[in-house]
Amino acid sequence: MPYRKQIQYCKITIHPTEAGDDSRYTTTDVGESFLEAIRTEDWQQVSDVLTTHSPHYSAFLDTLREVEPADLDTLLERLEELQDQTPYSFNQTSVEVLGDWAERLVRVQRNAFTGRYYETDQSDTAWAFCDVLLEAYDDLEQTTGVNLRQRYLSIPHLRESVCERTRQARDRFDKTLVDVCQQNVGKLELSGAPLDTAAKDAALGIKQIERADGGALVSTSQSTQQVMAGVELYDKKYYYLAVYDRDITVEQEDA
Incomplete structure (x- = not known):
């Protein structure tokens, strides 16, 4: 039975060649949709894929939704409380990295003067x-x-x-x-x-x-x-x- 290894976030599968002396890389359907979203600059779709397949990214968004608007310390404190129930851990650097990518993918914004994070409303509904x-x-x-x-x-x-x-x-x-x-x-x-x-x-x-x-x-x-x-x-x-x-x-x- 051929050896297969899956990398969690991008879902890349690694298969040995028939000769068994080398490896080649192929992507799953999830990986293909992820790459296609990048090629078309569909950052919302990129974020959706990460939300489904990255436990750290999804935990960041779920927690932000619970405490927003929130500064870095508030987010980290809440994530640390929740990590006792999961195998995943967070620190200040990881939260900043997750926040940076969520902002690049237009999923969140961060107040440039206060540093507070909040999730953006993607709808076009009327607002006061x-x-x-x-x-x-x-x-x-x-x-x-x-x-x-x-x-x-x-x-x-x-x-x-x-x-x-x-x-x-x-x-x-x-x-x-x-x-x-x-x-x-x-x-x-x-x-x-x-x-x-x-x-x-x-x-x-x-x-x-x-x-x-x-x-x-x-x-x-x-x-x-x-x-x-x-x-x-x-x-x-x-x-x-x-x-x-x-x-x-x-x-x-x-x-």
Whole structure:
């Protein structure tokens, strides 16, 4: 009976040749679907395969869903409590690696200013954007003197706060904010002033993954520049938002 060894996560099977002096590698159906998802850059499918076949990855997502939004210490503490019931163990490094890959595969996001993880909502259902935007605006508004408040607030800070509260992707925030501003002229104002030194406030960069070198390899990246990006309207970048009238609404497209 030929020797067969299966590697848990990618499901790679190893068979000896007929001569028995060498080995060749073949993939199972699961492995083929995993590779095909990478070739087509279907990162959601890649995440789904890992969720099904990687106990560490699935445990990370299940635990995050239970305690989100959560910082690294909270996640690790809960995973350590659960590991007594399983043969799997976790430490700070492994949790960070799992979180990085879940972020690259667009399954989770991490607040670039607080470091808290949360699972993103993959649906396109309507959301109470205006209410949450105003709540985040109020929480971020800084007192600058007696009865004086900072009117123009950083869009990157608002983006991270709103996305964490709603579990929405950053690009959906950008699109909806532009729609709200266009539909509420005079009530909201975008400012094009660039952010000077605010980038240093972003402790964490956005992690991404893409195919590279003609598709033979995948590459990963991390950048705080994306965190500190503004929104674009009529080919102009805006980095700050001011609220003059709180009676704002937005017509959202049907999913």
